[in-house]
Amino acid sequence: MMLLLLLTLLSAFGSPPYDPVDVSLTQLRPAFYAAVYLNKGSIAVGTLTGIGLFRRYEGDSVWTNIRPNTITPGVGFASFGGRHQLYLAGGNGLHRSTDGGSTWRILTGWRTKEVLSVAPDPVDSLRLYISTPFGVYRSTDGGGTWVEKMKGFKTWYVRRVILDRVDRTVLYATGVDALYRSTDGAESWEQLSVGVPEIKWVLQHPVDPNLLLVGTEDHGVRYSTDRGTTWKQGAGLNTSAVYSLASTPDGKELYAAGFQTGVWRSTDLGASWSQVWTASGLDAIYTVFVHPRNPDHLMAGINGSGVFESFDRGRSWHDAGLPTAIVRQIEMYP
Amino acid sequence: MGALGPMRTTFNILLLCTIIAVPVGAQSIFEQRHGEVVRIASGERDRSFSTITAKLKAGNDVPYALALLDTLTVDEAIGGMFYSYSLIGCYLHTQDLLPDSLKRKVREAYRTRTMYRGDTENHWVMYYTGLYLAAQTWPNEGGSRWFNGRSSSENFQEAGDWLNHWVTTSSTIGQGEFDSPTYVTTFITPMLVLYDFARDPVMKKKAQMMLDLLFVDFAAEHLKGNYGGGHSRDYPEDIINPLAAPSTFWAWLYFGEPGFPPWNETRYRPRHRSAWEPVFGAVSSYRLPDIIYHIATDRTVPYVHRETKRVRNVIRAGREMNPPVYKYTYVTNDYILGSLHGGILQPIQQHTWDVTYASDKPNNTIFTLHPFYSGKELAMFFPEEEKFLSDEVDRYHKVYTNPNKWNSSSPYEQTFQHENALIILYHIEQGAKQPHVDGFFPKNLDELLRDPSGWIFCRAARTYVAIYPLKPYQWMEEEVNWRLRSHELNNGFIVEVGSADEDGSFEAFQEKLLQRKPEYKNFDSTRTVEYTTRQGAKMKFTFDGERVLNGDRPSFKDYGFFNGPFIQSALESGVIRMQYKDKTRTLDFKNVSIVETP
Numbered sequence: 001m002m003l004l005l006l007l008t009l010l011s012a013f014g015s016p017p018y019d020p021v022d023v024s025l026t027q028l029r030p031a032f033y034a035a036v037y038l039n040k041g042s043i044a045v046g047t048l049t050g051i052g053l054f055r056r057y058e059g060d061s062v063w064t065n066i067r068p069n070t071i072t073p074g075v076g077f078a079s080f081g082g083r084h085q086l087y088l089a090g091g092n093g094l095h096r097s098t099d100g101g102s103t104w105r106i107l108t109g110w111r112t113k114e115v116l117s118v119a120p121d122p123v124d125s126l127r128l129y130i131s132t133p134f135g136v137y138r139s140t141d142g143g144g145t146w147v148e149k150m151k152g153f154k155t156w157y158v159r160r161v162i163l164d165r166v167d168r169t170v171l172y173a174t175g176v177d178a179l180y181r182s183t184d185g186a187e188s189w190e191q192l193s194v195g196v197p198e199i200k201w202v203l204q205h206p207v208d209p210n211l212l213l214v215g216t217e218d219h220g221v222r223y224s225t226d227r228g229t230t231w232k233q234g235a236g237l238n239t240s241a242v243y244s245l246a247s248t249p250d251g252k253e254l255y256a257a258g259f260q261t262g263v264w265r266s267t268d269l270g271a272s273w274s275q276v277w278t279a280s281g282l283d284a285i286y287t288v289f290v291h292p293r294n295p296d297h298l299m300a301g302i303n304g305s306g307v308f309e310s311f312d313r314g315r316s317w318h319d320a321g322l323p324t325a326i327v328r329q330i331e332m333y334p
Numbered sequence: 335m336g337a338l339g340p341m342r343t344t345f346n347i348l349l350l351c352t353i354i355a356v357p358v359g360a361q362s363i364f365e366q367r368h369g370e371v372v373r374i375a376s377g378e379r380d381r382s383f384s385t386i387t388a389k390l391k392a393g394n395d396v397p398y399a400l401a402l403l404d405t406l407t408v409d410e411a412i413g414g415m416f417y418s419y420s421l422i423g424c425y426l427h428t429q430d431l432l433p434d435s436l437k438r439k440v441r442e443a444y445r446t447r448t449m450y451r452g453d454t455e456n457h458w459v460m461y462y463t464g465l466y467l468a469a470q471t472w473p474n475e476g477g478s479r480w481f482n483g484r485s486s487s488e489n490f491q492e493a494g495d496w497l498n499h500w501v502t503t504s505s506t507i508g509q510g511e512f513d514s515p516t517y518v519t520t521f522i523t524p525m526l527v528l529y530d531f532a533r534d535p536v537m538k539k540k541a542q543m544m545l546d547l548l549f550v551d552f553a554a555e556h557l558k559g560n561y562g563g564g565h566s567r568d569y570p571e572d573i574i575n576p577l578a579a580p581s582t583f584w585a586w587l588y589f590g591e592p593g594f595p596p597w598n599e600t601r602y603r604p605r606h607r608s609a610w611e612p613v614f615g616a617v618s619s620y621r622l623p624d625i626i627y628h629i630a631t632d633r634t635v636p637y638v639h640r641e642t643k644r645v646r647n648v649i650r651a652g653r654e655m656n657p658p659v660y661k662y663t664y665v666t667n668d669y670i671l672g673s674l675h676g677g678i679l680q681p682i683q684q685h686t687w688d689v690t691y692a693s694d695k696p697n698n699t700i701f702t703l704h705p706f707y708s709g710k711e712l713a714m715f716f717p718e719e720e721k722f723l724s725d726e727v728d729r730y731h732k733v734y735t736n737p738n739k740w741n742s743s744s745p746y747e748q749t750f751q752h753e754n755a756l757i758i759l760y761h762i763e764q765g766a767k768q769p770h771v772d773g774f775f776p777k778n779l780d781e782l783l784r785d786p787s788g789w790i791f792c793r794a795a796r797t798y799v800a801i802y803p804l805k806p807y808q809w810m811e812e813e814v815n816w817r818l819r820s821h822e823l824n825n826g827f828i829v830e831v832g833s834a835d836e837d838g839s840f841e842a843f844q845e846k847l848l849q850r851k852p853e854y855k856n857f858d859s860t861r862t863v864e865y866t867t868r869q870g871a872k873m874k875f876t877f878d879g880e881r882v883l884n885g886d887r888p889s890f891k892d893y894g895f896f897n898g899p900f901i902q903s904a905l906e907s908g909v910i911r912m913q914y915k916d917k918t919r920t921l922d923f924k925n926v927s928i929v930e931t932p
Binding site: 038071091110114159241303 | 413414447448449450451452453458462477478482483484492495496499647648649650651652653655717719720721722726
């Protein structure tokens with residue numbers, strides 16, 4: 001009986017590198033996940049208890065470090081038939097947990113170095129993309145092997161890679177010199193003429209897949225209504241460094257934040273922006289997050305000041321924990 | 335002569351005979367000193383695996399050592415690359431002395447501690463050495479038994495692959511963190527542990543060859559305990575006081591210089607937390623080849639030594655990830671004048687040039703720099719956002735944005751060296767931060783003269799230094815040094831270094847220099863200077879332009895991987911040949927072999 005169970009589990013996850021152990025995957029409670037890159041409260045490498053992946057269950061107020069001592073720029077998630085895969089993009093590589101964060105396995109080897117973001121294919125459980133300071137990598141065997149995919153890129157550093165919401169063969173990647181697009185599953189990349197270098201974030205509108213928005217270094221938000229062919233400047237954030245963009249589930253409200261910008265909102269699909277929170281006294285906002293089921297609920301990950309939270313669409317904010325943390329990404333899963 | 339006179343004379347003769355009978359070389363030096371390192375370290379009370387190893391090996395303070403080891407294996411606040419390799423090193427050296435319960439805790443640490451891999455070359459050497467030896471020590475265990483969820487065999491494979499990659503890279507195009515008086519410790523120590531405990535004979539051999547390479551690389555630019563020449567990375571405290579650097583401890587243990595032990599003189603005591611890492615050398619079976627000892631210590635004939643290294647990984651400025659670094663070093667019995675060719679070769683801690691001289695006094699160095707800092711510079715190498723990086727680096731390195739700092743890479747600094755003469759040029763852009771150049775001159779110089787001719791003459795023991803600033807400057811008194819500061823954006827210095835052997839008296843040296851001046855009319859527009867050295871070499875140098883020597887244009891290609899009387903290697907050959915008199919030792923990394931003649 002035990003052998004049968006083991007074989008069933010193994011067959012469900014294939015042969016290694018899939019993790020053979022799998023518990024309570026279908027019971028994962030909705031929770032917020034905060035990727036803490038570094039922590040200004042501790043400085044020595046190797047003694048970093050204040051960094052890693054933190055989780056806060058919905059309705060709770062306490063953040064728990066579920067993967068400590070790991071420099072964590074990003075987080076990702078995929079679910080296949082109720083089986084959840086939680087990803088941590090980190091200094092040691094791409095980590096995956098299939099048991100809700102209790103145990104982790106590093107999927108990448110030394111060639112991929114630090115991982116900055118992860119984009120799991122939502123349909124093909126074996127296909128994964130990661131961005132790193134040394135380029136984009138793709139795995140087609142669930143993270144067992146990785147292949148560098150940089151044909152068309154002019155520099156190495158890629159901060160973020162995302163999959164198109166409609167066409168899984170299309171990807172977008174934020175490079176040093178441009179926004180890049182692939183239409184063949186990362187085999188090759190082309191530059192999109194955003195018109196400014198240093199793309200920090202790319203967001204595809206949740207309702208209109210033709211609408212792309214990018215946050216840029218010192219050039220605010222630019223947006224394209226034809227999937228990247230032509231671009232316009234979003235008014236109101238013209239000279240700011242924008243590190244993060246987020247959308248309400250219905251796409252009617254968009255949020256942007258960055259280096260000493262506070263939080264800005266657009267209600268006209270990115271054409272114009274107005275400030276909703278000055279974030280006075282705080283440093284850069286590295287990431288802005290909108291609750292996927294409650295558009296009143298926003299969070300902001302601050303550079304060195306943890307998480308701030310609003311329950312009234314950004315009008316008022318309060319400190320929501322992780323003081324001194326440098327928070328790079330906030331997401332909610334499942 | 336008193337009653338004991340004849341007896342004393344006889345004793346002295348016997349002592350002299352004894353000294354003569356003992357061949358001086360690497361082995362005798364090491365045999366004299368390694369036990370002393372263990373003995374002294376075993377009395378220390380710092381929280382390091384080095385001193386735990388020393389205590390257990392010496393049988394001194396054993397209960398404390400065991401208790402400390404116990405604490406360090408369960409302290410959840412720590413874990414990383416330093417921890418990873420030094421824990422397994424301590425364990426493998428002392429496992430016969432550990433109770434089973436403690437052995438289990440050491441094993442468990444590799445499951446419960448998240449060993450952070452880090453983001454620098456030295457981090458990875460330490461991390462993967464630790465992972466390799468831990469996976470070798472506890473084989474055939476599944477992913478659930480390891481902090482990273484990977485099995486023993488996967489960890490062993492990955493660590494071995496990367497170590498092989500690093501050895502290949504370092505032996506063909508050089509290290510990125512090259513010739514660092516501080517960080518050399520973080521390469522030597524893991525390689526010692528790897529050499530002692532790698533069961534795979536090929537990996538063991540590679541560790542031995544890397545140790546030979548690290549030590550001979552140091553030896554060729556070594557002078558009486560000092561690590562001379564340009565450095566990829568170093569801390570200001572060590573740059574202005576070279577014998578305070580951790581490399582001094584290794585020199586004392588293996589080269590026999592300086593003559594005093596590092597721990598007895600407060601001013602020379604390595605200040606880093608890894609100060610006792612040479613314990614791993616003292617208890618190692620690795621022995622320095624005699625030829626490296628001689629290369630490190632024979633300074634009877636001055637020589638030019640050239641090298642090519644590489645830049646740390648460049649991630650944001652184009653696709654050339656590791657551009658070459660060219661080093662030129664002139665070594666004598668009294669001083670070393672060395673330089674990197676200039677520009678941003680390493681972020682944060684670069685030390686581009688100096689003259690370091692043999693002296694009984696601290697602060698035995700003179701140099702200049704432009705204290706550059708920029709988020710753009712840092713963003714070339716680090717994945718953090720440009721706007722955060724300066725503050726972020728300041729948190730770790732404290733002085734990055736300090737206008738008075740004593741380490742810096744700068745795009746506005748370039749050098750041209752020929753033997754004991756050097757031209758340094760600066761072209762600082764309008765609007766650049768910290769628009770000045772600084773020079774370090776120790777206050778304890780035996781003589782210092784700012785001559786009306788424009789030359790600044792310095793004497794320290796037998797070394798003479800002459801510096802000609804091209805532009806006006808201020809002269810500021812600080813605690814241990816004079817600071818030359820010039821706010822001119824187009825700037826530069828001519829440097830000539832001599833010695834009693836080369837020039838006779840200090841006055842004679844000055845006399846030669848007073849007869850010459852650089853030509854640099856219209857310098858602000860041409861940024862060109864011409865200078866004829868006191869030995870007749872005609873140098874012409876243009877910032878961002880040509881280097882011309884006696885009408886020829888020296889090529890950096892001639893630098894090879896190593897090109898000097900003691901080490902020769904063609905770039906990317908993987909074959910490094912050491913030579914001392916009629917003896918040679920060749921490290922052939924492609925065939926993993928060492929050949930010695932005769």
